[in-house]
Amino acid sequence: MATIRARKRADGCVSYTAQIRLVRDGTQVYQESQTFARKEAAKAWVRNREAELDQPGAVERANRKSATVKEMIDRYLAEMEKVRPLGKTKLATLRAIGESYFGKLTDQSVTSQQLVEYALWRMGKLGGGVQPQTAGNDLAHLGAVLSIARPAWGYEVDPHAMSDARRVLKKLGYNMKSRERDRRPTLDELDRVLTHFQEMQARRKSKINMLKVIGFALFSTRRQEEITRIQWKDLDEVGQRVLVRDMKNPGQKIGNDVWCHLPPEAWAILQTMPKSRSEIFPYNAPSISASWTRACQFLEIVNLNFHDLRHDGVSRLFEMDWDIPRVASVSGHRDWNSMRRYTHLRGRGDAYLNWAWSDRILQAPVTMGASLTN
Template sequence: MATIRARKLADGAVSYTAQIRIKRNGVQVYQESQSFARKQAAQAWVRKREAELDQPGAIERANRQGGTVKEMIDRYLIEMEKVRPLGKTKLGTLQAVRESYFGKLNDQDITSQQLVEYALWRMGKEGGGVKPQTAGNDLAHLGAVLSIARPAWGYEVDPHAMSDARRVLKKLGYNMRSRERDRRPTLDELDKLLTHFRGIQARRPTSINMLKMAGFALFSTRRQEEITRIQWADLDEVGQRVLVRDMKNPGQKIGNDVWCHLPPEAWAIIQTMPKALPEIFPYSAESVSTSWTRACQILGIEDLHFHDLRHDGVSRLFEMDWDIPRVASVSGHRDWNSMRRYTHLRGRGDAYAKWEWLEKILQAPVKLGAKTLK
């Protein structure tokens, strides 16, 4: 049953409050009200809501308390941790979203308008003043949670909200797509970094052997997470290749195991590692990233990521006149479009043909710490 009551406001205007009460067997099971400036609008809302509430299961859905974005993210993190830990960037992004005002929203309140507002807030001063590409990454990581929350856990999430929000932001002129990164280390930068790491190794022999890690990343084109997962059992001695487990791929993140060829330099570095543990490089990927970032800060090297060694490695192979299939056999790329993002040529030939650091990397001693050996 619905009622509409008129109420005179302090400024003399009239407000109309529409109220819907539904009873079953003499017991009120639902109540909802909303105010309007015009009586016709109140009447239209009553007709629309009564028709909606008359649908099977509508009352139960309307009475549902729902869950928050924070609860969805928490569950997502728990479930993903069972399979494989999330990357540092994605984990940090989801934790930030969870603790923001957006984390307090209920599932049914997640609309395209709310998502657009969040992106604009992130790009504004209060939200951190991030670039559109960063806000776009926020939406991408949040979208991964929302896409699972509805079909897997029963949260009431509009499946079109995210795509609609991205369309609106594009119409508003924001380029939310990440720019293609073309940063490669110079030989001078690598000389400074490896000299720094060799000094640390001399003072703390059991620390992460960043000489081996950096050298192998460059010549093998492997990501830091992949390097720290490689085991001795994953090596094919005859084929001089390695099985890269769960290789990063947009369509298949788990179970995407790929055999990748190891160039001679990468193969030689592996042979210098001790066979004390199943893992060839028994280090934490996050610790490797932290060591690299700290070294760059100390040395004043700007905007150079450990992942840029992969860019450099792929580009180097093309500069050596390797064809696409041969480079792909090392990098693991499935198509040229993906590989193109990693290819930023500087010239022809092998810039590392007479690189003095290769021999230093090979000769560098490795001593695993007590924590590593546990």
Template sequence: MYQSQIDVYQFHMATIRARKKADGTTSYTVQIRINRDKVLVYQENQTFARKQAAQAWAKRRETELSEPGAIERANRKGHTVREMIDRYVLEGAKAVEMGKTKKATLLAIAASYLGEIVDSAISSQVLVDYALWRMSPAGGGVKPQTAGNDLAHLGSVLSVARPAWGYEVAPHAMGDARTVLKKLGYNMKSRERDRRPATNELDKLLEYFFEMLKRRPSSINMPKVLAFALFSTRRQEEITRIRWVDLDEDRQAVKVRDMKNPGQKIGNDVWCHLPDEAWAIVQSMPRECDEIFPYNSDSISAAWTRACQFLAIKNLHFHDLRHEGVSRLFEMDWDIPRVASVSGHRDWNSLRRYTHLKGRGDLYCNWRWLKSVVEANVVLGGRSKCNGR
């Protein structure tokens, strides 16, 4: 009953079947079957979003499989992209908690058709096809920057899969794919974000969070978390990892463990200065747990999202508080080394993307919320036992 939905294209060893899916899009499955003396010695299937990619892959595989010993190597059981991602997520969790965005992206890739591709079949053509599919309506119609993020996170997996686990991943596949996409005119780099919270938006958020604390005193003390993120410029996950033993009282500094940094994260511990406002907030927290802010990062994210939705605040991320904090220091005429001593940045090129100045001076001088935040009572409840936070 599917005959009307299938077109067949014949190659020497390969057959390509185009099948219409329920959502109206078409997928192309290449089937390679090789017989010797009328006995099937090898077969292989791969599915693609574009016919051109399926044809190119079929021709390449025909050439590869005609080489001496290729059939024997091909009969080795391959490892799928999904298996690689699952292992990467599992191994990575043993060292340090993976970022929510990266993990969600990798799991989405694993669940897509690309997740079924085996290691030996991963080529620049396959990766280019995936990026083009992601930017098409069938793949979600994402922007090139989002498709670029997909490739970047997948590249982290592939860069480990070959040297660490012995998977047959072409070492230059990802680099070649990016080169092709660039030459096709796609800008895969993320655009610099320039969103900063407005004063009235922070007012609304703090009013909302203080009201929530009145109703549930043992809930996350979001006023302190929000204000600390702003004045310390710390990332959300960094805030929840800071421990009392990480404080240097004499230097008014904190050790930020496993700070995010291109090319390095695990073991990248950096001492960062805490401005007076952030220091006052730290000192106002009860010393009942190892962590200064004994909260779950996902719970903070959920609380932030609910508040912004309830208040109809559009396109404001928790990370924008870090942007605000760094920009504030520059507006106060702090020089680059001094700002970097707070933010933890190592060079100007990465630091400047957070600076979108609104003027000169300290916008938070005599900020009406600081006293309320510092004096706010903290009820940790069950968290004081440090049992799962």
């Protein structure tokens, strides 16, 4: 026997809880319930689940102790922490999935239909109204958990559920792949941002010298997390290189240390930093990001991320007629396909030749307060 009940959540939206009860010889032998964002999905689940439970041995298998998606995610996070810390985006995404309605599903209930339903919910108003690419990232991170849940821990997870769900979403017309970003800062935008930070520094001494950080990010093509990890001992004075520790890489992050060449502009900025700390830029990466975001919001500069400085730096080197191996020696990219995503040319030559801010960045005074490293 199955029932479907509508329930109003704390945020005002309505969810639908489907419950199945099986009784044999007057005794209840099985009970299961699932919650859905749409009533149609709840009805479909009831039909499919009742058909599955009619199969020989299905009730016995269903009565075994199962695990929820949240429990699988928690176990995955605990296991991965022993090997290498996860990136903050993946970590936050998995935790959010675990706390959502999807986190309450059991391992056997994770079907392609449920995954499609979750993706549609995420793209809908109730799930946050995210872009298909963001929903696709959710599925990718969740897929990492599901891919080892069955072979490693023995959970009853359909090995084809994720691939089937992605196939369905593609047929429905959703492009779940991340779009290549082509945003680069203009010289006018950089002038406004740097002027903003220079005026702030003059009014109130800040521990984070954003002029130095922005200039170094642009000319070195380094990510903000990499910048804050660089130590003086990581410099090769003769080769004008820097050892970038734990460089981001899809297959490896922790222990992926790469030597990267520093163009003259980036090298000159390093030489102006005090050697009072082991780190060259003893700042907190999230604080750098927050300062950048606040400045862009205040200046009404739309859709410009700190990471776009790396994008601009790589494109600039190609505009200066550097070849692929030489640009890769700076950016740290291993193949052209990855580097191509950062390459959107505007013309030929060096747009930063005789740039007024070059000398201002070098001459900007640095005040070292309490350590702000990660």
